[in-house]
Each structure stands twice: as C-alpha cells, then as structure tokens.
Amino acid sequence: MRPFAYERAADVASAMRLGAASGQGQSDARVQFLAGGTTLIDLMKLDVLRPERVIDLAPSRGEHQNIEWTADGLTLGAFAKMAAVENHATVRLECPAIAQSLQQAASAQLRNMATLGGNVLQKTRCPYYRDVSWTACNKRDPGSGCSALTAPNRNHAVLGVDDTCISQYPGDFAVALMALEAAVQISGPLGARQIAFADLHKSPEGHPEIETTLRSGEVITAFKIPAAAWNRRSLYLKVRDRASYEFALASAAVALDMDGDRVRQARIGLGGVAYRPWRALPAEAQLAGKPLTARNAEEAARIALQDAKTHGGNDFKPELARRTLVRALLQAGALQHA
Amino acid sequence: MPTVTRRTVITAGAALAGVALDPVIARQREAAKAPPGTSTVRLNVNGKKQQLQLDTRTTVLDALREHLHLTGSKKGCDQGQCGACTVHIDGERVLACLTLAVAAQDLRIDTIEGLAAADGTLHPMQQAFIDEDGFQCGYCTPGQIMSAIGCVHEGHANSDAEIREYMSGNLCRCAAYPKIVDAVKLARGRMEKG
Secondary structure (H helix, E strand, C coil), X not given: CCCCEEEECCCHHHHXXXXXXXXXXXXXXXXXXXCCCCXXXXXXXXXXXXXXXXXXXXXXXXXXXXXXXXXXXXXXXXXXXXXXXXXXXXXXXXXXXXXXXXXXXXXXXXXXXXXXHHHHCCCCCCHHHHCCCCCCECCCCXXXXXXXXXXXXXXXXCECCECCECXXXXXXXHHHHHHCCCEEEEEECCEEEEEEHHHCECCCCCCCCCCECCCCCCEEEXXXXXXXXXXCCEEEEEECCCCCCCCCCEEXXXXXXXXXXXXXXXXXXXXXXXXXXXXXXXXXXXXXXXXXXXXXXXXXXXXXXXXXXXXXXXXXXXXXXXXXXXXXXXXXXXXXXX | CCCCCHHHHHHHHHHHCCCCCCHHHHHHHHHCCCCCCEEEEEEEXXXXXXXXXXXXXXXXXXXXXXXXXXXXXXXXXXXXXXCCCEEEECCEEEEHHHCEHHHHCCCEEECXXXXXXXXXXXXXXXXXXXXXXXXXXXXXXXXXXXXXXXXXXXCCCCCHHXXXXXXXXXXXXXXXXXXXXXXXXXXXXXXXXX
16 A cells, blocks of 8 residues: 555535545545545555545544435435445335345445445446556556456446446445436535436546546535335345355346336336446336336346447346346335335 | 564564564564654554554554554455454444554454453353354454354344345355354354343
C-alpha cells in the first residue's frame, strides 16, 4: 500500500470540502472517501487504487443511517450498514428484493462493515483490473487496452460492454435498486441533488475509467424507493458457483404487479451479466398485460438478453441469465403472501 | 526477559545462527521505530487501552499481530475473503484485515485472546468447539469462534441451514464445517442459558 494522509470528516459538509479535489478518475483519483473500507482498503493493498488522501466518513455516519417507510416509499440512508438494512423487518416485508439482494451479498462480516453507499460504488472483480501485473486495463490505465478480450473471461459482462472494457459490475443491491426505480440523493460542494439511480452508473462509452456521474467531492446520502404496487411481490435470485459468499454468475431482481394470473406491470433488474447495474426495460414491456406463463417469461428473457455480446469464456452466460430470469419471474408470480 | 513465544524463540535462534532475518520482518522492525507517515493511534483491545505509533497504512490485523503480539487473529488471505481475521469492533463481527487501525481508534476491539475469563474459564463458544471437536489444524478456528459468537448474538443461529449461511464468511480448508455447525448449536444453547 502506498503512503497516504488520513483525515476524518466530522460531517458530510466537511467531507465534501475535503473531497472537492477528488476528481473522477479511477486509480489516479488523488482523494478517496473511506466508508466501510471493504472496497477501498482491498484495492489499495492491491495497488489498484492509489489515493494520496483518504477521507474517513465514519464520523458523518450518524446523519444518514435512517431506514424509513412512509406512504411515499422506502428511504435508506447511504451510511446504513448492509446488515442493518438486510435484517430490517419493514424492508423485508415491503421490498423483499432489497432485503434479499443485501442478504445474499458478501459475508456477514462484510455486511457489518459495508455501507449502502459504498456498496453501490463497488468496483469490478475483473482479475485483470485487480492484478496490476496485467498492464492492459483501460479502466485502471486509460488507453492501455483490455486484457479480458483475449484472456480467460468466464465471468465478464455480456450486456452493456464495448471494445474498451467487458468488466462485470458485481453488486447485488444496485440490481434491486434498478428494478424498483430508485432515486439517489447526493450532496456535493455545489449543493444537494437527486437523480434516478439509473443515472448514477455509466456505460464504458470508450472511457471505462469513468464509472459514475458523481462530481468531485460528492457523497451519496440516501436511496429512495418509491411506493409501488409491485414492491411487495419482489425477490432477488442469485445464481453462482457456491451457495453463499460468492459473486453472481447471473442474477435477477424482479417485482410484479399482478391481477390474478396476469402481469399488470413487471420490473426487472439483471446482475452478474452486465457492465453496469442493468434494467431490462424491453423485457418488462413484453410482459406487461400478459399472463405469467413459462412461455411468456421465456420470451421476455429472450428479449432481455438479445443484445448480449460474448467473448468466449462467457458464452454460457446469456442462456444462464435467461433461465435465471425465467425462474425469478415464475417464483415471484407464485409468492403467496404478497 | 521477553515473553517466550514461538516467534521470539525462532527469531532469537536465527539471530544466534547469524541467519539473515526475512527482509520483510527486518523492514517492519525498522518501520516500527516511528518514521514519517506514522501517527499515534489509541487502540482499545480487550478492554486495555493503549497508544501505538503506527504507519497510517497499518490494518487492525497487523496492529494486533505485529505490534501487540496478539497473534490469535490469523492472516489467511489479507483480502477479506477467508474470515480468519474476524474480530469484534464495537460488538460487531468484522474483518481486521480490511480495517485501518487509525479508523478503529477509540473503538472497542475484542479478539480471541480476550474471550476467556480471568480465571481461565473458557467462553461457551470456545468450550463448544472443544466439546464438538470443531477444528482440525486450528488455523481458521479463532476466526470461526469470533464469527460464531457474532452469529449467535445477531440471532442467526436458529437452524443448521441458517448457521451455514451466516457462517459462510469463514472458510475452513480442513472442512471441519459439520462439527463447526454442531459447536455453534451447542454454544447457542449454553449462551442462551446465560
């Protein structure tokens, strides 16, 4: 790990001031925020992230740990720990996909450390990104190339990629946030703003080193999931090599507003298969108004993955993702208590 | 007279034999003499408050093992992927290898060394691991025990399946898992009785 200056931000306002020089780059970001540390400390040890200054947000935590349910929906403070939200009875009842996406992520110890805000900003697990001995990595070193295109790429993305980067976004919580049309509240040196969560992460667009639309010094403060008829009938299905403590090979967050056997509206997020948290809008449109049958679910899944682009090692992913989505849809349809 | 541990015996023996110490250890000893890039860090470990002069980059795990000579917490992967370094910070089970010591300043850190009572009576979880033979080589065991205590306190030890799921952050290369589950169940019953 390279030497760095450690500072503690007394509150979010101080954090923004201290972080205002952070810039948008990846390994060249001179200032990084520290929340749970489960991404930052890991990648600093690997010499992937090399900040000169680390601003500890821990003292700011008290302001934004709230978990609130109102008629408008669910508000989750960005500094709430994953474990706290996963275990919250109201979250489990009102937005099961959210609770399940958190419960199936990482390990109990990591969920005790990690904040929601940090979780959505986690980095790819691409082995060529994480190992600096692979010098071709456009995300770490813009313009250097992409090692994954011609090396083993079993768990790389098939959706939303371009020829500069095929890394996979590995998080779960973000997939549920996409499906449930969440908004994210951000505080920065230029003030507070709210954007659709779907507008937080970027596609590579030839510059995979820029991953989010966050500006210098900005801190995520809260997530808001709007009240909706589909929230209760939702789930998160994660398919992976191990039964637990493993990233997704393919995952689906689905939420259904049903009228008997017919789908009024569907909301679908996909994980384990995309460059960024993924919303399957065309698949949702396909299902709207139709009976929830295996055939209709399969057609929606076909549409969801129709633009998939594979690179050899991950040729299996589109089929796995389709089957995962079909299973998730049918399981959501069969939920009794919702 | 320094404490007699495996580490002091081997180190002294190597010095006597004129064998060069591992350069990493040598650098760590040099670094421990307060160079720039360090600060005073107040750590509360097993109830004992102390001040250490630490490189800012020092993790809680390295502070425990290298500076406080509390080697019960193990460095299995140093990447947060194995759970062998599990300790409690402010009563929550967390990974010491991904926590900066300076970020844990003034927080209560509990390690495996602090579990037994002053008279030597083992914590119910430690006793259960012995009673159920919940270990083979023992390397993952301190982390398993600390994690298991957290699992019970969190209310996630209600069934075999739940124990397996909520203990999934602790890997055991010897595959002692079935006996670990038995140990957690046994301890839970004893801990509930107080």
